[in-house]
Amino acid sequence: MSDSHSTAGSAGSAAALDGSAGSAAALDARALHQFVPMLIANDAVGGHTLDVQRLARAAGLASKIFVDTINGEEPAEVHHFSAYADLAGPGDVLVYQLAVASPMVEMLCSRDEPLVVNYHNITPPDAFAPWDYVAVLDQTRARDELVRLATRASGGLAASHFNEAELIDAGYRHTAVLPVLLDLGRNDEQVDTPTMEHLTLLKKAGGSDWLFVGRLAPNKGQDRLIRALYVHRKLYDPDARLHLVGREVSPAYAEAIRRYVDVLGLAGCIEIVADLTAAELSAYYRSADVYVCLSEHEGFGAPLLEAFDASLPVVAYAAGVIPEMLGPAGMRLGSAAPTDVATAIARLLRDERLRASLIARGHERLREIDMPGARDRTLSTLLSLASR
Amino acid sequence: MPEHTPERRGDATSSSIEAVLQEIALEARQRKADGEMTDNLEDELAALFTGLAPIGTKRWFFEAARVHFDSATRGYQGILSGLRDLAGAIGSPVQPAAEPPRATVASRTVDRLFKVVAAARVDARVEHLAKEVAAFASTSVRTLEVIEQRLGYVDEALRLLGERIEEDNDGGRSLNSLARHLEHRLPPEDLEACSGTVVETFSNAGGKVLHGDCADGRIVSSMMAAGVDAYGVDPRVEAAYSAMRRGAPVRIGAVLDHLASLGDAALGGLFLSGSIDRGSSACQLRLLELSSQALCGGATLALAVTEPSRLPEEHRDGAFAELLDWSPKTPGTWEEMIAYAGFVDVRVLALPASGGSTRSNTAEMAPVAEMAPAAGMAPATRVRPSHLLLAVRSRVA
CATH class of the missing domain: 3.40.50.2000 (Glycogen Phosphorylase B;)
Known part of the structure; x- marks a missing residue:
């Protein structure tokens, strides 16, 4: 099976891996469960995870969120990842939201359901070296886990080409690029x-x-x-x-x-x-x-x-x-x-002219990124990667 | 993420922004040149913030520990060679004095046995200490001072033991008397609070279970009584004597060396106490890594550790910094070190604090108490570990 990565510069990167309906059917996907170390309110990764859950459920897939730390302040229902073994069923597709190290990687590596790593980038350990050696350790471990998951996961979804390059370096054979789903347009x-x-x-x-x-x-x-x-x-x-x-x-x-x-x-x-x-x-x-x-x-x-x-x-x-x-x-x-x-x-x-120009450019950039379109393509892209 | 669309022909904005950036750079340089800021202001501002960072023991700790251990191991050979010569000199036979009229053949034998045992103990202990202290090249001066202190302690111990045995009131010298006196050298550690949990933890171990730094072997014995295939390793010869009396198999040697000699996945369980808690940071990390290699996948590692606040005042470094060598570590740091070494499902169990550290004032401990000032230690103080950490060796390499 040949590798497949997004085409840099293409607005609809997921198009290279489309065929969502076919992918889902080939997978016989009945559920899309997500694993994220913590589900935090008003957090980009947390919001993205909840958005993906909504998309999955809207498409008729069962969808739960599993975490390694429950603090009682989650914005939605979560389960401890150790409970997945009892909840697993045929047709499960797993998505791991990777940004930090987590003990759930061990469990994910021991399973054989189709797995996609949704990569949000790992802060380089160097950044923490003068401040927090525990964070250095965590970030180093997270990078090790990224590489380890490369052979386990069917593919990796990155939020940018910058992140995708790290996935490819880590050995992910199939990758795609879609932005983190954000709730923009607040009035x-x-x-x-x-x-x-x-x-x-x-x-x-x-x-x-x-x-x-x-x-x-x-x-x-x-x-x-x-x-x-x-x-x-x-x-x-x-x-x-x-x-x-x-x-x-x-x-x-x-x-x-x-x-x-x-x-x-x-x-x-x-x-x-x-x-x-x-x-x-x-x-x-x-x-x-x-x-x-x-x-x-x-x-x-x-x-x-x-x-x-x-x-x-x-x-x-x-x-x-x-x-x-x-x-x-x-x-x-x-x-x-x-x-x-x-x-x-x-x-x-x-410089009012400069200011107005930058504001207009910002609006145009949002149109280029096309968050609504990205939202439409996220589920199909995840399923397509899982079918690899 | 779609790349930005190419600049449209005739669009002056992008080139304007570039031009603006150049103007900004020029203006910034001009401001500096005009003296509106002192030359070094930016550097001073940055240095001020850098100075607020924690003092440097946390920088690349684990990698630095590895580097120190590797380089110190190379340097260790030279140190060990010198220390072995010294150990030989300490343990060399003493010219026999004129025997008192009542001396018996048995007493001469015990005398020689005592010297042999003492020399062996010194040799093993010195070797163990040399390995322990050689693991951090940067503190070599201090380590040599400590070695000198500890050798002085050993030397004094030999002298006092000799006097003690001569004062024995049981009518003669005997192996039991010798062993009883040697027990005073055992580490001042009280594992009673975690003994039950340790035995229960390893009761279903799928293979041999090792207690590293097992001291008098009582936990090894307890595990054996529960049906566990257990044994111990301890660098102190007196441990072998005490363990023998309990029927517990104990090997004399450094835990580090013993683990390194084992094949991969040779153990079904491992319990570490004693020097694991008081060694150099590099040694501790190396010990954990060797533990990971020696244990089978899914096997349990247990550590008995003492958090800084539970140690007697005299054992705490005056400038406490958790990552300095020999500094006691918090359970949180141990948890991270254990996970770093390849273990999962780390659990931290708090042990009862009642009793804390106690001093024994029995007559038997008197010789030890006398030796303490010479060695800069308080070996009469018994320390009770504050936490028991349990972790599982990952099944995946």
Whole structure:
């Protein structure tokens, strides 16, 4: 059986592996069950997993979600992965949402149902080395599991060509590319009013509002954002503010960030929040003047698409998947140096024509990505990969 | 993900953005040149944040441990050679003194036996210590100091033991008396709290079960009583004597060496206590890796460990950093190390804290207490492990 990978540049990458009805029939698929380490509300992977479940059920397939950690706050019904053995049935197709290490890999490798790995990228262990050796271990183990699953899985689905390249390097013979399913198109009625009022009040004091959405982790570069804000306030706008939205995953890094803010005297102009509802997050997007991303590594960059959707211009450091996600839609920086970033944002904020151009490009980029179309093709692509 | 559409002919926006980026770069350089920022501000800002990172023991710990172990193993041979010479000097026969009129043939035999046993114990112990301390090249100065301390402890122990035996009130020297005195050298570890769980865990083991650092062999005996094919390994000669009296088979040697000598999947179960908890980090990792190789797929590994807060104050490093060599580790770190070495289904069981560490004040322990200051240790203190970790050797290679 020959290998098959997506054709770079083709808008409908899954078309190369289509024949969904035939694939499903060949598989005699009766259920599509997903395995994800944790199901977290308002998380890109979590939202994608729930979307896939809805698609499967709408197509008449039974679909459960299995996790390795249940904390009682899941947004939907989940089962512990150890329960799958008792629930397995003929016609099961399994999808593993891979982004971190998980003990469920051992179980998946011991089964023989068709398996597709939906790969969301693994943060390089290097990023955590100065901060959290346990995370280094976890990420190293996750990469080992990615390779191990290559011989077990029928195929791999990646959210970008950047991620697909890693799947191919790991030995996956059949791959496809489709974006992470996101709930875009939130309208103003879905903005949380108290949050919006809070942010509007801050705006009245003057100054621009920068926004970054992402876990508080070394690879996300929140420290770079703080340095850029410091320089920007020094050179251009002493009232500028930075809003960091994301939950803490590296306690040492998060603690260092808070101390950094204090030491630099920025406690009154940097806000760190987490666990926002979708409506509260919408308020931050609507209120911001610029979305800034200086990450060293991003697996997909869902917040970039959310920024485009909120008509927010984007300034981003061109690392990892960012160039592929941005296309021409954002201001792509070759350097994350504080002065370069500060100057870029200053230029954006004073150049209305540039700002309007970037916003329009963002809308166009969303049309190119075609989230509704991707949603339509996701189930067929997964089944097609499973039939390999 | 679809690639972006090619730039449309006549669209000035993309080239405008590129031009804007060039203007931005120029402006940024100009700002610096105009002195609006100090030359080193960006570097200082970055250095400030770097300084907030945890102090460096967490950087690439596991890989660094491997590198240290490999390089130290090469250096170990030279150290061991020197230490063997020293051990030989310590254990060399002493010129016989004039025998007291009441000396018997039996007492001369015991005297020689004592010297032989002591020399063998010293040799085995020194070899074990040399391997243990040689696993981290970067702390070689400190390790040599510790070796010197411990050899001084051994030397003093020999002297005091000799005096003790001469003071024995049972009317003569005997093997039992010798063994009883040698038991004072046993590790101050109390495994009573986890003994039942260990025996139960291995009661259905599909093969031989090893207790590494088994000390007096009581857990080996308990497992055998439950029908388990169990044996022990311990570097202390006195362990062999005590275990023999219990009917438990114990081999003298370092657990590390013994595991390395076993073939793959040779064991149906493995229980590690004692030095696993107090060795160098590199040794601990190596021990776990060898355990993984020695165990059959699906077999159980059990570790008795003591979390830092449960150790007596004198055993805690003054600048506690969990990943430093010899520093006690939390159960969470052990859990990660065990998983890293290829084990799955790791469970952490908290052991009863009642009793904690106790000091024995019996007369029998007096010689040991006397030796403690010379060695910088408090061997009279008995430590009760705080956690028992259970893990299963993965069935997949």
